[in-house]
Every structure is written in structure tokens, then in C-alpha cells.
Amino acid sequence: MKARVHVMLKDGVLDPQGEAVRHALGGLGFAGVEKVRQGKVIELDLADGTTEDAVREMCEKLLANTVIESYQIEMS
Amino acid sequence: MKARVHVMLKDGVLDPQGEAVRHALGGLGFAGVEKVRQGKVIELDLADGTTEDAVREMCEKLLANTVIESYQIEMS
Numbered sequence: 001m002k003a004r005v006h007v008m009l010k011d012g013v014l015d016p017q018g019e020a021v022r023h024a025l026g027g028l029g030f031a032g033v034e035k036v037r038q039g040k041v042i043e044l045d046l047a048d049g050t051t052e053d054a055v056r057e058m059c060e061k062l063l064a065n066t067v068i069e070s071y072q073i074e075m076s
Numbered sequence: 077m078k079a080r081v082h083v084m085l086k087d088g089v090l091d092p093q094g095e096a097v098r099h100a101l102g103g104l105g106f107a108g109v110e111k112v113r114q115g116k117v118i119e120l121d122l123a124d125g126t127t128e129d130a131v132r133e134m135c136e137k138l139l140a141n142t143v144i145e146s147y148q149i150e151m152s
Contacts, residue, residue, distance in 0.1 A: 006117055021118065024138055030130065032123025041082055041117040042097065047108025054106065062100055 001046050003055045006072040007064045008039035039069075077122050079131045082148040083140045084115035115145075 009015050015037050022036040042063055044055065055073050064071040085091050091113050098112040118139055120131065131149050140147040 008117070008119070018118070021139070025134055028134075028137055030134055032126055033120060033134075034123065035121035037119045039117045039119070041084070041115045042094070043084070043113045043115070044109060045111035047110065050108055058101055058104075058106055058109075061104055062097070 001048055001050060002076050003044045003046055003050075003052075004074045004076070005042045005044070005055065005059060005063055006039060006074075007042065007059075007069050008037060008071075010068055010070050013068045077124055077126060078152050079120045079122055079126075079128075080150045080152070081118045081120070081131065081135060081139055082115060082150075083118065083135075083145050084113060084147075086144055086146050089144045 009018075018036040018038040021038060022033055025033045025036070044058075046055075052073055052075050055075070059071045059073065060066060085094075094112040094114040097114060098109055101109045101112070120134075122131075128149055128151050131151070135147045135149065136142060
């Protein structure tokens with residue numbers, strides 16, 4: 001089974017990487033890019049029977065820094 | 077309107093970051109993590125009327141290195 005985890009900086013936390021992308025897109029002539037946030041996506045191939053709770057524990061312990069990042073889990 | 081772009085290393089391209097995460101999860105006692113791939117997710121706030129084609133052009137020109145990375149666009 002697979003899990004996909006999105007890790008994004010929380011709202012209000014400055015995202016210099018996203019800001020750099022926004023600026024670069026403007027420089028390339030793309031108009032109308034108002035805001036950019038950049039995060040991580042982690043795709044996990046897991047043994048059958050792994051629960052979403054186990055993935056949540058992975059996020060809390062390793063994948064996300066919950067002080068400044070939020071995460072979202074999709075199992076499939 | 078919003079667009080979300082996933083950028084992942086193509087299959088067959090070595091992903092040392094994902095491999096490091098897999099190893100670390102094993103070290104923390106999480107069994108059954110068979111494979112990990114790590115990529116980027118970019119959330120764009122766009123002016124109304126921006127087309128998916130425009131976002132595709134952003135990917136080709138800046139957001140993804142199409143030699144080694146593939147991308148996926150979700151508009152919403």
C-alpha cells in the first residue's frame with residue numbers, strides 16, 4: 001500500500017523559497033502569480049496493513065517539524 | 077484560483093533524500109517501509125483566468141527540471 005504525505009509550512013511562517021519562485025516567475029514574464037508556497041511531498045511504499053496512525057506517528061517523529069509545518073496524509 | 081504542482085524525480089533517478097528518510101524511519105523502529113520518494117509540492121495562487129497551459133509552461137521553464145523530474149498539475 002501507498003501513502004502520500006504533504007508537508008507545508010504553516011500559514012504565517014515565512015516561506016523564502018516560495019517567495020523566490022514567485023519572484024522568478026514574475027521575472028520570466030508570467031503575470032498574475034499572486035502567492036507561492038513550496039512544500040515537500042513524501043511518497044511511502046508500505047507493507048500491507050500499515051495504518052494511517054502509523055504514518056501519522058512517522059510525521060510527528062520525523063517527516064514534519066510540527067512547530068512550523070503542517071502535514072496531510074493520503075492513504076491509497 | 078489555485079494550482080498545485082507536484083514535482084517528483086522520475087523513476088530510475090536515484091533519490092538519496094528519500095533513501096535517507098527510509099533509513100531513518102527504519103532506525104526509529106517503523107517496520108515495513110519499503111520505499112520512499114521525496115519530491116516538491118508548489119501551491120500557486122493565480123489570477124482568475126490563468127489556464128492550465130500557463131501553469132504547464134511555468135513547470136517547463138522553472139518549476140521542474142524535466143531531464144530528471146516529472147510534474148503533475150492540479151487546478152482548483
